[in-house]
Amino acid sequence: MQYDPKLPADGINTSAEHPLREFALLVAGLIGAVLALIAIAALAVDRLVPLVPPSLEARWFGGWLTDAAAASDPRSAPVQALLDRVVSHWSDAPYPFRAGVIDEPDPNALALPGGAILVTSGLLDRVGSENELALVLGHELGHFRARDHLRGLGRGLAAQLVLGALGGSGDLVSGLSAFAGALAQHGFDRRQESQADTFGLSLVHAEYGHVAGARDLFAHLARSQRDAPATGRRLASYLDTHPLSEDRVAALAAEAAAHDWATEGPLTPWVRRPDAE
Amino acid sequence: MDALIQIGFALALLAVTYFTGRRVERRHYASIRARERELAMLPAVTFRQIPSGWVVDGLGVVSGSVVVSVDYFKRFLAGLRTLVGGRVTSYETLLDRARREAILRCKEDARQRGYQAVVNLRLETTRVSRASNNSRATAGVEVLAFGTGLELRRDPR
Amino acid sequence: MILSTTETIPGRTIKRFFGVVTGSTVRSKHIGRDLMAGIKNIFGGELKGYTELLQESREDALARMVQEAESLGANAVVNLRFATSSITQGAAELFAYGTAVQVD
Secondary structure, three states: OEEOOOOOOOOOOOOOOOHHHHHHHHHHHHHHHHHHHHHHHHHHHHHHHHHOOHHHHHHHHHHHOOHHHHHHOOOHHHHHHHHHHHHOOOOOOOOOOEEEEEOOOOOOEEEEOOOEEEEEHHHHHHOOOHHHHHHHHHHHHHHHHOOHHHHHHHHHHHHHHHHHHOOOOOHHHHHHHHHHHHHHHOOOOHHHHHHHHHHHHHHHHHHHOOOOOHHHHHHHHHHHHHHOOOOOOOOOOHHHHOOOOHHHHHHHHHHHHHHOOOOOOOOOOOOOOOOOO | OHHHHHHHHHHHHHHHHHHHHHHHHHHHHHHHHHHHHHHHHOOEOOOOOOOOOOOEEEEEEEEEEEEEEOOHHHHHHHHHHHHHOEEOHHHHHHHHHHHHHHHHHHHHHHHHOOOOEEEEEEEEEEEEEOOOOOOOOEEEEEEEEEEEEEEEOOOOO | OEEOOOOOOOOOOEEEEEEEEEEEEEEEOOHHHHHHHHHHHHHOOOOHHHHHHHHHHHHHHHHHHHHHHHHHOOOEEEEEEEEEEEEEOOEEEEEEEEEEEEEO
């Protein structure tokens, strides 16, 4: 038998498909699949959250702001007193709410699961009247009513779970998961914000008989945003987590008009320190 | 924000390694093709028995091996592919290059030792792993080609 | 194309031989199969998903090898051998190689 030194054709053992095209397809497909999974998980969370009874929520998270801690800070007492008055108009309040004050120059307010509402000292320094603070507290109560904070928690957890299950292509996946987690937790959507606004407004009206001062709140906060020097802060400014838009102010005005609530009236001054310094 | 920086860095790395990987591959293939033409007159076959009509003056084991490394882009693409399933095309060129290179080195070894043919050629492939936190990371692919070199009295052609 | 793991094709003589022809594929199963395999790892049994995977790979690799042989003008491949290796987690490489010959 004779040897024939021919070479086989090239490229049979490799694919002709361009690697960049495959890359684009795979990445797009994967991102789509991940987002779909997260969306499904978020929907599941939304369904499950109303099933968590408030008593259970209070038991799990309630310890975050004990009465002792609140009582030790003299600034929280007037806030707590105002909160109690505002809550008294909410007949279905699921659990006792506690107020606390954090030392932060940026104005902000946080609602924590279990019924704790924290306001920053920066917020207390900037509100022009008690009515404005009442609106802020009422707004946070609105979030509690809709269990929004639980939904945010659940969605963040769901996102982390889905991305963790996919395992590691290393840095890229962990970066993506951190980003997605941050997105999911970043705040409440517009619908949640507006319903919290209207609930807060109704509480303010129930307490004072009018809604004067509500619009001033946003003006004061916007001014503080401009005046405040830009330095790194752990807590973002109120306006970062509660974006201001003309729509919100307009929506409040429309809500007041719809209920025929008076928009003018005497404003109760906010006493900053119980013991005047 | 550092999540975005992480993603950006990874994307930049992917872009760079795509281009460098492509260049390395092209150069390697050009070298392979040139040497294949040159070494075509030395047959390497998988026959287990020496073909009748060949008069063998001497024989010995010849071998050639190479470890080809994986670049970041290929590894990433393969990682994505294992999630979805199907042909891992990014590793195909790797293995093709490694195999052809190993066979060429085996032939060169045979030629250097004065053999005119290689019979009973066998190929072995292994994965070379990298010691890292992800301990199953593939650093490269090793292919070993070995066979018996024959010193023939008469040219097989 | 005649394929055989034997030295010669019985009843036929080899007129010419070319070199080694190879066919290889690297395939992986999707993550769903991996999870099922993980469960099977606990309870035992045949990993049907992976069996299928390697079967497909074998057919694919043989097809490519035959393509190489055809491009040489061969009509048979003798001394056929298979080799499997694990290149990356979740994927297996399979390649087939043999000597392309022309039989009468």
